[in-house]
Amino acid sequence: MNINTNDFKDINPGDRVLMGPGPSNVSARVLQAMSAPCIGHLDPYFLSVMDETQLLLKYLFQTENPFTIPVSGTGSAGMETSFVNLVEPGAEVAVCINGVFGLRMADIVRRLGGQLIRVDGEWGRAIDPEAVRKVVRGKNPKVLALVHAETSTGVCQPLEDIANIAHEAGALFLVDMVTSLGGIDVAVDRIGIDVAYSGTQKCISCPPGLAPITFGPAAIKALESRKSPVVSWYLDMSMLRSYWGAERKYHHTAPINMIYALREALRIIAEEGLEARFARHKLNHRALVAGIEAMGLAMLVPESERLPMLNAVCIPEGVNDMKVRKALLTDFGIEIGGGLGNLQGKIWRVGLMGHSSSRKNVFLFLSALETLLNAEGAKIKTGALKEASAVYAET
Amino acid sequence: MNINTNDFKDINPGDRVLMGPGPSNVSARVLQAMSAPCIGHLDPYFLSVMDETQLLLKYLFQTENPFTIPVSGTGSAGMETSFVNLVEPGAEVAVCINGVFGLRMADIVRRLGGQLIRVDGEWGRAIDPEAVRKVVRGKNPKVLALVHAETSTGVCQPLEDIANIAHEAGALFLVDMVTSLGGIDVAVDRIGIDVAYSGTQKCISCPPGLAPITFGPAAIKALESRKSPVVSWYLDMSMLRSYWGAERKYHHTAPINMIYALREALRIIAEEGLEARFARHKLNHRALVAGIEAMGLAMLVPESERLPMLNAVCIPEGVNDMKVRKALLTDFGIEIGGGLGNLQGKIWRVGLMGHSSSRKNVFLFLSALETLLNAEGAKIKTGALKEASAVYAET
Numbered sequence: 001m002n003i004n005t006n007d008f009k010d011i012n013p014g015d016r017v018l019m020g021p022g023p024s025n026v027s028a029r030v031l032q033a034m035s036a037p038c039i040g041h042l043d044p045y046f047l048s049v050m051d052e053t054q055l056l057l058k059y060l061f062q063t064e065n066p067f068t069i070p071v072s073g074t075g076s077a078g079m080e081t082s083f084v085n086l087v088e089p090g091a092e093v094a095v096c097i098n099g100v101f102g103l104r105m106a107d108i109v110r111r112l113g114g115q116l117i118r119v120d121g122e123w124g125r126a127i128d129p130e131a132v133r134k135v136v137r138g139k140n141p142k143v144l145a146l147v148h149a150e151t152s153t154g155v156c157q158p159l160e161d162i163a164n165i166a167h168e169a170g171a172l173f174l175v176d177m178v179t180s181l182g183g184i185d186v187a188v189d190r191i192g193i194d195v196a197y198s199g200t201q202k203c204i205s206c207p208p209g210l211a212p213i214t215f216g217p218a219a220i221k222a223l224e225s226r227k228s229p230v231v232s233w234y235l236d237m238s239m240l241r242s243y244w245g246a247e248r249k250y251h252h253t254a255p256i257n258m259i260y261a262l263r264e265a266l267r268i269i270a271e272e273g274l275e276a277r278f279a280r281h282k283l284n285h286r287a288l289v290a291g292i293e294a295m296g297l298a299m300l301v302p303e304s305e306r307l308p309m310l311n312a313v314c315i316p317e318g319v320n321d322m323k324v325r326k327a328l329l330t331d332f333g334i335e336i337g338g339g340l341g342n343l344q345g346k347i348w349r350v351g352l353m354g355h356s357s358s359r360k361n362v363f364l365f366l367s368a369l370e371t372l373l374n375a376e377g378a379k380i381k382t383g384a385l386k387e388a389s390a391v392y393a394e395t
Numbered sequence: 396m397n398i399n400t401n402d403f404k405d406i407n408p409g410d411r412v413l414m415g416p417g418p419s420n421v422s423a424r425v426l427q428a429m430s431a432p433c434i435g436h437l438d439p440y441f442l443s444v445m446d447e448t449q450l451l452l453k454y455l456f457q458t459e460n461p462f463t464i465p466v467s468g469t470g471s472a473g474m475e476t477s478f479v480n481l482v483e484p485g486a487e488v489a490v491c492i493n494g495v496f497g498l499r500m501a502d503i504v505r506r507l508g509g510q511l512i513r514v515d516g517e518w519g520r521a522i523d524p525e526a527v528r529k530v531v532r533g534k535n536p537k538v539l540a541l542v543h544a545e546t547s548t549g550v551c552q553p554l555e556d557i558a559n560i561a562h563e564a565g566a567l568f569l570v571d572m573v574t575s576l577g578g579i580d581v582a583v584d585r586i587g588i589d590v591a592y593s594g595t596q597k598c599i600s601c602p603p604g605l606a607p608i609t610f611g612p613a614a615i616k617a618l619e620s621r622k623s624p625v626v627s628w629y630l631d632m633s634m635l636r637s638y639w640g641a642e643r644k645y646h647h648t649a650p651i652n653m654i655y656a657l658r659e660a661l662r663i664i665a666e667e668g669l670e671a672r673f674a675r676h677k678l679n680h681r682a683l684v685a686g687i688e689a690m691g692l693a694m695l696v697p698e699s700e701r702l703p704m705l706n707a708v709c710i711p712e713g714v715n716d717m718k719v720r721k722a723l724l725t726d727f728g729i730e731i732g733g734g735l736g737n738l739q740g741k742i743w744r745v746g747l748m749g750h751s752s753s754r755k756n757v758f759l760f761l762s763a764l765e766t767l768l769n770a771e772g773a774k775i776k777t778g779a780l781k782e783a784s785a786v787y788a789e790t
Contacts, residue, residue: 209650
């Protein structure tokens, strides 16, 4: 096979404003840290980088769990790691499903030979704890799993009540924080979450490629009492514990430069502080919604159940989804997401995650959308920017 | 949990000369490409980067297999991907074992419920095709797997005869090329390899984090005729085919910046050309060995079975393994590897991989080693640099 090397140009992705369901924009500091020289995965300097990354991840997850690490794969690998280590064939596993990522959990449970207990909820609404209690009653789930921030719908799932239901049922409480971690309060220890995982490319604003994960004491105990080996060698937490723990026993070569990047992104989060970061996400979300609603557009999710970092906006009747998204990308360099599954063509998913959650982006998006919708002949009201401004003026 | 952000300094790994079993040194071009702005995984520009990466990977694997992609994990994830997609519970799987990575394959087969057929060989020697034929006779293996370049011993496994044995037995031929790909000729199509995988951090000289993989027609057919679902959602090749293929169906968020880096590393390989690259690896290996043997040190592996990129040097009697490696790292910034398993304390593993395979590194290493061994009082002969020079003078 022949290759003409002149066909391949320098990497040049241009400037995108990333306001979709992730990745979010990555700051120059993180990109710079990532491009530091690659060194050995057992080099004393790299071992210190691992230690610091674990410390910063514990701060972000708000946990004292010693076993808090970045898994060497994307957020989906975090989901798989959680289930593959805790679900043995035949085990009952309850999964709350109100969007694409709950469905994915159910798919993984089935592949592992678990007995799936489905708790179905309406897409675009939070799951009612009472529905969980009802379905779980009389069952013996080993794990009760749900998605904190359903990226496919923009719903924020309250966790406290369901954490209690899980523990009353004797189940481990497993939470997907791919989209929420770093953008909204998710205190692992305070809520009583046994296992949580996330991805780096959402509110952490690091490139995709790692899955922060934390295993609490009950999860470690479950891992240690397994009867069958973990079906995945790569994601076997017992072996990963020996590598990330004091033994430093070689397992696989860690993605060195990605971990440089994650450490820097976490350092930025620590410098801002969690409270300030959550407040910023909330504020920009409120301004965006004020602008969207001022145009006369509707949000998919009721106000009390909305995520700050992922805003599902109903596409007005008669407006061409793809045409608007394409114009946003080509004319303004703005990426937003479309709907998934049944919501395809019905919603836009507008992300305000991490580094991308800024007043600048809110104004850019509102003004671009207003312009494009007017060009499409959609009937929208004026005053979006004024209403968004009013939100910032309150503070 | 409180964090003092002053405790965390800027990433500063310093300059290391990476001459261990991987990672190898990464060129500035690759680091720069990796630090280009992160964009969306479905952005038209990124889709073109995916296409180009596939084209360059096909060139490197010397294959026309359309399904040739980087898996979103390190080399070990490539190993797991290969087996998890092809091994269903109860299937017979033959694995050749003459080092750590053959053992790892066997471990993965057992976890998947496969019936392991072991072909054991001496560590430090290639597996004899006749031994394979004998063990496989009368069996019905679905897969016959081996490691082309055993990173734990420095042995190069000849492939042609065993490829024939595999196909005569009706098995898919699965080859681990983690350490060989990009440093020695491995023509997937010409040899008749059905599945091969690698890692990015060895002879490709890209940071660790991706696993190039190629599935040939027979492997795809086996995948399509599975009776049970692939136990891993994350590594399910049917789903990955829909994402990397024409459909572009979202599966997981690709590690965008890592793929920028891989594409650039592959572009550098294409610019050098495969033949020139293989010749460079061979030449620097010969010079290193000439210097090592001139000192009176022995190589673990017989000449005809040596890898050019991973050189197992026997540690002379009475020399302290750790002390020498530590001095290499702290006094000279050179990383080499120690022995694994039974070979711990008995060999040094000296890598000459990709960007690290250079005359400059051969001379630096030989002069540093000579100096340290003399300081240790080891009885070594003079003339290492002269003999290494003589090898370069031949060309």
